[in-house]
Every structure is written in structure tokens, then in C-alpha cells.
Amino acid sequence: MTTLALPLPKRPVHPTGVWSWLTTVDHKRIGILYGVTAIILFLTGGVEALYMRVQLARPGQEIVSPEVYNQLFTMHGTTMIFLAIMPMGAAFFNFLIPLQIGARDVAFPRLNAFSYWTFLAGAIMLKFSWLMGGAPNSGWFGYAPITGVAYNPGHGIDFWIMSLQLLGIASLAAAFNFIVTILNMRAPGMSLMRMPLFTWMTLITSFLLVLAFPVITVALIELMLDRLFGANFFVTRAGANPLLWQHLFWVFGHPEVYILILPAMGIISEVLPTFSKKPLFGYPVVVLSGVIIGFMGWMVWSHHMFTVGLGPVANSVFALTTMAIAVPTGVKIFNWIATMWKGSIDVKTPMLFAVGFIATFIIGGLSGVMHASAPSDAQQQDTYFIVAHLHYVLFGGSIFALMAGIYYWFPKITGRLLDERVGKLNFWIMFVGFNLTFFPMHFLGLDGMPRRIYTYDADMGWNLWNAVASAGAGLIAVSMLVFVANVVRSLMKGEEAGADPWDARTLEWSIPSPPPEYNFEQIPTVHGRDAFWAQKRQGVRTVAVAGGSYNGGEHSIHMPQPSYWPLVAPIGLLMAAYGLIYVSSIFGLAAAVLGGAIAMVSVYAWSFEPVNDPPETSEH
Amino acid sequence: MAHATTVPHGEEHEETTTGLSHRKLLIWAFLGSDCMFFGSLIATYMVYRGKSLVGPFPEDVFSIPVTSVSTFVLLMSSMSMVLAYSALVRGSIKGFRIWILSTAVLGMTFLAFQTFEFRDFANYEVHLDCARVEAEDADYLEGLTDFETTFLPRCAAVDEEFSEQHGLTLKTNLFGTTFFTLTGFHGAHVTLGVIWLLSLFFYSFRGGVTPERSLDVDLAALYWHFVDVVWIVIFTVVYLFGVFPGF
Numbered sequence: 001m002t003t004l005a006l007p008l009p010k011r012p013v014h015p016t017g018v019w020s021w022l023t024t025v026d027h028k029r030i031g032i033l034y035g036v037t038a039i040i041l042f043l044t045g046g047v048e049a050l051y052m053r054v055q056l057a058r059p060g061q062e063i064v065s066p067e068v069y070n071q072l073f074t075m076h077g078t079t080m081i082f083l084a085i086m087p088m089g090a091a092f093f094n095f096l097i098p099l100q101i102g103a104r105d106v107a108f109p110r111l112n113a114f115s116y117w118t119f120l121a122g123a124i125m126l127k128f129s130w131l132m133g134g135a136p137n138s139g140w141f142g143y144a145p146i147t148g149v150a151y152n153p154g155h156g157i158d159f160w161i162m163s164l165q166l167l168g169i170a171s172l173a174a175a176f177n178f179i180v181t182i183l184n185m186r187a188p189g190m191s192l193m194r195m196p197l198f199t200w201m202t203l204i205t206s207f208l209l210v211l212a213f214p215v216i217t218v219a220l221i222e223l224m225l226d227r228l229f230g231a232n233f234f235v236t237r238a239g240a241n242p243l244l245w246q247h248l249f250w251v252f253g254h255p256e257v258y259i260l261i262l263p264a265m266g267i268i269s270e271v272l273p274t275f276s277k278k279p280l281f282g283y284p285v286v287v288l289s290g291v292i293i294g295f296m297g298w299m300v301w302s303h304h305m306f307t308v309g310l311g312p313v314a315n316s317v318f319a320l321t322t323m324a325i326a327v328p329t330g331v332k333i334f335n336w337i338a339t340m341w342k343g344s345i346d347v348k349t350p351m352l353f354a355v356g357f358i359a360t361f362i363i364g365g366l367s368g369v370m371h372a373s374a375p376s377d378a379q380q381q382d383t384y385f386i387v388a389h390l391h392y393v394l395f396g397g398s399i400f401a402l403m404a405g406i407y408y409w410f411p412k413i414t415g416r417l418l419d420e421r422v423g424k425l426n427f428w429i430m431f432v433g434f435n436l437t438f439f440p441m442h443f444l445g446l447d448g449m450p451r452r453i454y455t456y457d458a459d460m461g462w463n464l465w466n467a468v469a470s471a472g473a474g475l476i477a478v479s480m481l482v483f484v485a486n487v488v489r490s491l492m493k494g495e496e497a498g499a500d501p502w503d504a505r506t507l508e509w510s511i512p513s514p515p516p517e518y519n520f521e522q523i524p525t526v527h528g529r530d531a532f533w534a535q536k537r538q539g540v541r542t543v544a545v546a547g548g549s550y551n552g553g554e555h556s557i558h559m560p561q562p563s564y565w566p567l568v569a570p571i572g573l574l575m576a577a578y579g580l581i582y583v584s585s586i587f588g589l590a591a592a593v594l595g596g597a598i599a600m601v602s603v604y605a606w607s608f609e610p611v612n613d614p615p616e617t618s619e620h
Numbered sequence: 621m622a623h624a625t626t627v628p629h630g631e632e633h634e635e636t637t638t639g640l641s642h643r644k645l646l647i648w649a650f651l652g653s654d655c656m657f658f659g660s661l662i663a664t665y666m667v668y669r670g671k672s673l674v675g676p677f678p679e680d681v682f683s684i685p686v687t688s689v690s691t692f693v694l695l696m697s698s699m700s701m702v703l704a705y706s707a708l709v710r711g712s713i714k715g716f717r718i719w720i721l722s723t724a725v726l727g728m729t730f731l732a733f734q735t736f737e738f739r740d741f742a743n744y745e746v747h748l749d750c751a752r753v754e755a756e757d758a759d760y761l762e763g764l765t766d767f768e769t770t771f772l773p774r775c776a777a778v779d780e781e782f783s784e785q786h787g788l789t790l791k792t793n794l795f796g797t798t799f800f801t802l803t804g805f806h807g808a809h810v811t812l813g814v815i816w817l818l819s820l821f822f823y824s825f826r827g828g829v830t831p832e833r834s835l836d837v838d839l840a841a842l843y844w845h846f847v848d849v850v851w852i853v854i855f856t857v858v859y860l861f862g863v864f865p866g867f
Contacts, residue, residue: 107642172653180645184636210653218660225801230791233664233801239673239794248660604819 011609012562023562025109026517030116031095032413035406037116038087041123045079046480048072050473053437057470059458069454070137071156075126077140078160081260082167083123085394088402089263090119090171093178093202095413099508099515100196102187102524102531105560107180110606113566115174121574122166129159136160139452141253142223144234144245149227155581158227161220162577168213168220169573175209178202187507189526193287196506197280200287201266204294208255208262216252219245228583243308250301258297260394262290264401265332268354271404272336274504275351276343279530282335289328289335296325306377315374322372329365333358348502349423353404356431360396364389367442382452385445391438403430403483410490411497415513418494422486426479433475440465440472505533518557565606572598647839651846654809658850661805662857665798669862672793675767678862681741681788690733691855694810697726698848701841711831717824720837723844724817727810734807738800741788748782750775799858806854809847816840 012023021029052072055063064072094112098105106112129135136156138147147157182203186195195203223245225231232238234245273280280286302310302318336358345351367389371377380386403426411417449462456462500509507524508515510532528534575595582588636642700722707715746768752760753775764772767786774782788796820840823829829836 108646176646176649176653179649180642184638184640184642184645186637190637210649211656214653214657215660218657218664221805222664222801225790225797231797231801232791232794233797238797239668239671241667241671244664244667248664251660 012564020562022567023113023564025105025113025560025562025566027094027098027106027109027112028413028515028517028519030112031091031093033116034087034094034119035091035413037120037123038084038091041079041127042084042088043480044127045076045084046477048076048079050477052076053470053473055454056456056466058467059456059460059463061455064454066454067137070452071130071135073452074136074139074160075130078126078136078163080394081140081256082164083126085260085398085402086167086171087119089205089260090115090174092198092263092267092402092405092409093174096409096508097178097181097199097202098185099412099511099519100199100506101182101185101190102507102520102526103181103185104519104523104557106177107185108177109560110563110566111173111177113563114569115170115177117567117570118166118170118173118573121570121577122163122170125159125166125574125577126163129156129163132159141249142245143249144223144226145236145240145242147223147227147245148234150235158224158581161224161227162581165217165220165224166570166573166577168217171209172213175206175213178206179210182206187524187526190531193284194526194529194531197269197283197286197290198263198266198506201262201269201290204290205259205262208259208294208297212252212255212259215248216256219248219252222248224580228580243305246305246308247301250304251298253304254301255297257393258293260398262293264357264398265290267401267405267408268336268357269332270506271350271354271408272339273530274408274502275346275348275354276340277346277503278339278343279505279533280335281338281341283529286332286335289331292328293325296321296328300325303372303374303377306371306374307381319372319374323369326365326369326372333362333365348407349418349420349427350404350408350502352424352427353400353407356427357397357400357404360392360400360434364392364396367392380445382450383445384441384449384451387451388438388441388445391434391441395434395438400430400434403427408502409508410487411501412508412513412515414491414494415497416490416494417497417501418486418490422482422489426482426486429475429482430479433472433477433479436472437469437476438472440468444469500532503536505530507532510535518559521557563606563609565602565609569599569602569606572596572600572602641835643835643839647842651842654846658802658806658853661798661802662853665802665858668794668798672795674793675765675770676741676744676746676786676788676792677765677767677795678799678858679765680746680767681744682859682863683737684859684863686733686737687855687859690730690737691851693726693733694730694848694851697723697730698845700726701844705834705837705841708829708831708834708837713824713829716829716837717821720817720821720824724814724821727814727817727844731807731810731814734803734810741796743785744787745783745785746771748772748775748778749780750778750782751780802854802858806847806850809850813840813844813847816843 012019021033024030024033051064052069055061055069094106097103126136132155134154134156136142136159138152138157138160142157142160146152182195182199192200222231222233226233226235232240234240234242236242269280269286299321300318302314303322306315306318340355367385371380371386371389407418407423444462444465447461447465449456449460456466497513499512501513502509507526510524511520524531572595576592576599577595579588579590579592579595583592638645700719704716704719704723707713707719748764748768748771749760753772761769771782771784774784788799790797790800817840820829820837
């Protein structure tokens with residue numbers, strides 16, 4: 001590689017300390033950054049939910065004002081979807097994908113770091129809106145025209161727009177990266193149909209991200225142009241169609257639902273075989289179901305709009321496609337159950353969460369099929385029945401699976417086991433609390449309680465179930481405290497995990513816990529599915545067995561070197577985003593221009609910085 | 621494919637599963653994503669076509685001959701891009717420099733046309749030849765656009781020529797909003813492309829562009845051709861469909 005005398009600052013060289021984390025391009029460290037950030041943000045979203053449950057615990061309360069309540073549900077939804085579940089998925093993508101496919105890092109390590117820091121910038125943009133004159137208040141879907149400047153003159157919506165744009169950039173960069181990594185960096189012998197299920201679901205999710213996020217990007221650009229520059233996209237006075245936003249949003253929004261659930265399904269498909277001591281039942285069918293869900297996720301968006309008056313033909317078509325998408329999902333459920341069937345089941349905490357996932361996800365799936373029917377949905381639209389449904393699939397689905405994933409891979413990530421007894425306590429409190437909170441919401445919805453109301457009269461017949469739901473929310477909070485305590489305790493004095501504590505099946509368990517910086521001393525050769533399992537059982541030597549000696553493997557492996565630019569570019573983007581919000585003032589304009597310039601310069605410097613500086617003494 | 625010649629994979633000597641280099645896969649994934657981006661913008665334009673409540677409308681402002689010229693310029697830039705790449709692969713750095721610079725200049729010419737066009741639209745004036753209106757010249761009246769027709773009563777107060785400024789901006793109507801957004805984002809893509817091409821041009825003087833690293837140019841070429849193709853769609857859907865009746 002030619003070195004060119006360009007005036008670039010020296011590369012960061014910090015093996016330890018804060019700077020090593022700020023400039024890291026190691027996928028494992030980035031995964032940990034994603035995970036820790038996502039859990040903290042998950043807790044903030046949980047606090048927002050608790051405020052709402054306290055407010056609704058009894059009728060006629062005035063603990064929060066209606067204005068604050070609007071901000072609470074908007075922030076809760078946006079936080080949980082974009083700042084908790086998605087980045088927790090991203091944490092697993094980052095940490096696990098290279099390990100599962102037998103690679104040393106992702107295809108574009110610096111782009112990966114850029115994804116994380118841009119995500120953090122988006123999170124800052126959203127969460128700090130509380131302190132900067134008010135949070136967004138129009139729901140996580142931000143329907144225009146009510147988000148237009150005529151009805152919503154404050155800056156809350158602007159923070160929301162800019163935050164989602166930043167998060168979109170982060171998600172797109174990550175998705176490009178994982179598509180290339182999975183397609184291009186598999187170990188020899190790992191054909192597509194030998195990939196672990198989690199890798200498969202990550203691949204499908206990445207394609208969904210790549211194709212869905214541009215649509216919301218355009219919708220947000222249009223809304224921003226309306227709000228800041230007087231355009232007319234959603235100004236009905238100028239002839240705009242108020243359904244445009246809904247269509248654009250849900251064309252993105254429904255694939256987004258699968259972006260949230262497919263990684264969860266991938267995790268479940270890893271956990272169940274391990275603790276059942278059986279290969280996944282019907283691997284090709286499970287993969288194909290995931291692919292079909294990925295395709296059909298694009299054909300169902302208008303079921304979010306059954307009550308806006310699209311007419312009987314559109315409603316019937318979308319009702320049918322929505323019912324049809326339950327089929328591949330159902331297929332997966334049966335495959336998971338068949339995986340456990342006659343297995344020698346080891347009921348460890350990850351397994352508990354996985355089985356809990358199946359149970360609650362079925363309930364959420366069934367209520368989903370109920371409002372797939374347009375006439376039925378007309379009754380349920382905008383009631384607590386929908387709130388119950390979406391929490392059964394997103395909490396009972398995604399969060400349970402992510403918890404299973406955390407308990408399953410925590411030993412790999414940290415080298416220490418989480419405590420089993422505390423883990424089981426964690427599961428049962430969460431499981432009971434979850435069902436106590438959200439099951440009564442089905443009844444509340446059928447009794448006509450609308451979503452997004454900040455209080456209700458005592459004679460509506462909603463008192464009992466609201467009180468129960470609020471009590472359940474308290475239990476969920478307790479379960480999260482138990483979880484945090486378990487993590488802290490483990491980190492300090494947890495049991496050493498060893499390389500393969502679960503007798504697991506995929507390649508990440510063939511290397512020490514935590515994995516060395518270079519992951520694999522030798523890139524493994526794969527001869528079939530469940531590569532590590534085969535190696536252990538049949539003595540097929542795919543890789544150096546865990547715990548084997550690593551004498552002198554290190555100095556011949558060149559790892560990507562750290563870089564400042566993936567950190568500097570998002571700082572520029574964040575500045576530019578804040579600048580745009582206040583673009584009508586000279587300072588805003590200056591910040592926008594300066595931020596944009598910083599981002600441009602960083603990208604420029606980045607593209608001229610080689611992935612690796614040539615070694616002082618060339619070896620080849 | 622424009623670049624079906626057998627080309628070494630540049631500096632990327634790493635083994636990949638598909639045999640394609642990482643960056644090649646990346647740019648294809650990006651272009652797929654960008655398709656959805658422009659698809660959404662074009663869809664918005666289509667949804668709002670003919671829905672503006674006030675003028676000016678497409679037939680008032682568009683000049684098909686002028687935009688045809690700029691379209692031709694952009695198409696030619698794709699050709700010179702191909703020539704630049706092939707010159708590099710053949711080992712002719714000089715040829716590469718000539719053609720990559722031509723590509724960038726053609727791109728800048730297109731941008732100049734677009735700037736001129738935007739300014740023109742923003743300063744659009746309604747003109748009526750009131751003498752011919754008073755004379756009830758049928759040919760003249762039939763040739764007027766809907767928007768111009770709404771100004772006919774104003775001729776009552778004018779003898780010779782009526783003219784009034786009705787500039788088209790982002791704020792004017794749905795047409796202005798969707799038109800400037802769609803073509804503006806396309807123009808932004810062209811601008812980025814020009815910066816990219818010029819960077820390669822100047823980098824070649826520092827020895828950064830070599831036949832072994834032709835992938836660097838290949839990626840820029842893919843992007844440049846994509847931006848061209850998007851313009852073909854925009855020219856057809858926005859300009860041609862906007863002016864010729866029956867679409």
C-alpha cells in the first residue's frame with residue numbers, strides 16, 4: 001500500500017483507558033458500548049412508562065399535566081423502539097456476527113464505530129429535549145399535519161426529527177456494514193445455509209433497514225422542510241394530503257416492526273437448541289420463514305390505517321396480507337416447539353426467557369391476527385387493546401428474547417456467569433409483572449379505554465384493571481433492579497464462565513471468554529451447521545479447541561487500528577442538527593455550517609486514512 | 621455492466637466469500653438504499669402532481685429544450701466516466717486525468733444549468749399580450765396555460781402587455797415544494813459526485829490513483845452512473861409528463 005504525504009494527524013495509540021474506548025474500532029468493544037448505552041436508555045424509557053402508570057393508577061389524578069403526559073408517551077415509544085430495542089439488537093450484531101461467522105472483525109471497522117457514535121448523538125438529541133424547552137409530544141409515529149408548525153410550534157418535534165435522522169444514519173451505516181460482513185467474511189465452508197440462525201436474521205434485518213430507513217428519512221426531510229423552511233408537504237391549506245405522512249411512515253414503520261422482532265427470533269433460535277441439546281428443528285424452514293417475513297413485511301403497512309377510509313378494496317387486501325404474514329411466524333413457533341420436543345431440556349435462565357418469549361409472543365401474535373381483520377380493528381383502533389398487543393410482541397417478544405440473549409451471551413462477553421438463582425428470580429418477577437401490566441389492557445381496550453388519555457373518570461369501569469396494570473409496572477421495575485444487581489454482582493465476583501459454559505453449538509463458544517482482540521487464532525474451517533457442536537461431538541477438528549494454547553499467534557495478526565474520525569464526524573453531525581433546528585438565528589446557521597464542515601472534513605480525512613498504517617518494518 | 625473487463629481488485633488483496641471486494645458490495649447496498657430514497661421523493665411528487673391550488677404549474681415554468689440540453693450533458697458525463705475508467709485500467713494516467721476532469725466539468729455544467737433554472741423559476745413572470753387578447757386571437761388564447769388564463773381579466777386595465785411576477789419557490793404551492801425538494805436532492809447528489817471526481821483527479825497527481833487501485837474509480841463511476849439514471853427518471857416523470865398532455 002502506498003503511503004501518501006497528506007497532512008493527517010497521527011493515529012490514536014491508546015491500548016487502555018477512556019481514549020481507547022473513544023477511538024476503538026473493535027467490534028466487541030463497540031458491541032459492549034451499544035449494549036450498555038441501550039440498557040441505560042431502556043431504563044430511562046422505563047421511568048417514562050412508570051410516570052404514566054402512576055398517573056393512570058387511579059382515576060382523576062393530576063400528577064402530570066396533559067401536556068407532560070403527551071411528551072411522556074411520545075418519548076417512551078420513541079426511546080424503547082429506537083434507543084433501546086434497536087441498539088440492543090445492534091449490540092448483539094456487533095459482538096456476535098464476526099464471532100459466529102468466524103471472522104476477525106466486521107468489513108468496515110471504522111464505519112462500525114461511526115454507527116455507534118452517531119447513534120449516541122441521536123440519543124442525546126432526543127433525550128436532552130426534556131431539558132431544552134420540551135420533549136416531542138405527538139406519538140412515536142409523529143403524524144403530520146399535527147406535527148406541523150401550525151399545530152406544534154415548539155421545538156420538541158424538531159428534536160424528534162433530527163434525532164431520528166441521526167439514528168437513521170447510524171442504522172443505515174450499521175446495516176451496510178453487516179450485509180457486507182455476513183456476505184463476504186464467512187469462514188471457509190460456511191455457506192449461507194450453514195450460518196447460525198442469529199446471523200441469518202441479522203442479514204434479513206439489515207436488508208430491511210437498508211430499504212426501510214430511506215423512506216422515513218424522506219418523510220422526516222419533508223416534515224423538516226415544512227417546519228423550518230415553509231414548504232407545503234403536509235399543509236392541507238395548500239392542498240396537501242394528510243395521508244401522505246401516514247403512508248410514508250408506515251411503509252417504513254411496518255418493516256421496522258420486523259426489524260425489532262427478527263433479531264429476537266434469531267436469539268431464540270440459538271438459545272432453544274443449546275438448552276434442548278438438539279439441533280434446531282427444520283432449520284431451512286425457519287430461515288425461509290424469516291425471509292418470507294422480510295418480504296411480506298412490505299405488504300402490510302396499511303393495516304395501521306384501516307380506519308382512515310382507504311375503502312373496502314384496500315382494507316380487504318391489507319387484511320389478507322396481514323393474516324397471511326401470521327403463517328411464517330406460526331411456522332417458526334411450531335419449529336421452536338418441535339426443537340424442544342423430546343430434547344433433554346436444561347432450564348437455565350436464558351431458556352426460561354426463551355420459553356417465556358414463545359408463550360407471550362403467541363398471545364401478541366393472536367391479538368395481532370384479531371385486528372388484522374379490518375372490521376374488528378375498527379373496534380380496537382386507538383384503544384388499550386392495541387397497547388396490549390404491541391407490548392406483547394415488543395416486550396413479551398423482543399425484550400424477553402433480548403433478556404434471553406443477555407443471560408446467554410453475558411458469559412462470553414465478560415467471562416463471568418450471571419447468577420442462576422437471581423436470574424430465575426429476575427425472570428419470574430418480570431414474567432408475572434409483565435402479564436399483570438399488559439394482560440388487563442386487553443380488557444381495558446375492549447371496555448373502550450382510548451390510548452393516550454392522561455386521565456379518566458371514576459365511573460368508566462376502568463379503575464380495577466388500571467390499578468392492576470400499575471401494580472404490574474412496579475413489578476417490572478423491581479425485576480429490572482434485580483437484573484442490574486445481578487449484572488453488578490457478577491462483574492465483581494461472578495463465577496468464571498470458561499469458553500463454553502452451556503455446551504453450545506456455534507463458533508463463538510470455541511474461543512475463550514472474553515474473546516481475545518483477534519477473536520480466532522486460526523480462522524476455522526466449517527463442515528456443517530452447528531460447527532462447534534460437530535467438532536465437540538464427532539472430533540471434527542474445525543478450530544483450535546477452546547482453551548488451547550495461543551503461543552505466539554498474536555504478532556502475526558494485523559487488527560484494524562483505532563481512529564479519531566468515526567468519533568469526530570458524528571460530533572459534526574450533531575452540531576449541524578442542532579444548528580438546523582435554530583437555523584433562523586445566526587448562531588444556528590453558523591452551527592449548522594460549522595457542524596457540516598466538521599463532518600465533511602472528517603469523512604475526507606477518514607477516506608485518506610488507511611485501515612492499517614503500514615508496519616515500521618514491512619513483513620511482506 | 622459498463623466495466624465488464626477483467627480488472628484486478630485493486631489494493632484489496634483480502635479473500636472474500638463472494639469474490640467481490642467489500643467496498644463493491646457496500647456501494648451496491650448503498651445504491652439500493654438510495655433507490656428507496658429517490659423512490660420516496662418521486663412518489664411524493666407523483667402523489668401531488670396536479671394537486672397544487674395556485675400557480676405557477678409545470679407547463680408555465682418548464683423549458684423542455686433547455687432541460688434537454690442539460691440532460692444530454694449529464695448523459696455525456698456518464699460516457700466520459702466510462703472512458704476515464706477504461707483509460708486507467710489500460711494504464712494511461714494521462715487519459716484518466718483528461719476524462720475524469722471532463723466528467724467533473726460536465727457535471728458542473730449540469731449544476732450550472734440547474735442553478736440557472738432554479739433562479740429562472742423563482743423569478744417567473746406572467747406575460748400577457750393584451751392587444752391579442754382584446755382582439756380575441758384564437759390561436760393566442762388557446763396557447764395560454766391555465767395559469768395565464770386566470771389573468772385574462774387583468775387585461776381590462778392594460779393596453780399593451782400585462783406582466784406580473786409570480787415566482788415559484790419551495791413555499792409557493794405543492795408543485796414548488798415537491799419539485800425543488802426532488803431536484804434539489806438530486807443536485808446535491810451530483811454535487812457530491814463532482815467533489816468525489818475532483819478529489820480523484822487531484823489525488824492522481826499525488827500518485828494516489830493507479831491501475832492497481834482502479835476500484836477507487838470504479839466505485840465513483842457506479843455512483844455517478846446511478847445519479848445519471850435517477851435523472852433520466854426525473855426528467856421523464858417531472859419534466860416530460862409535466863408538460864406534454866396525455867401522460
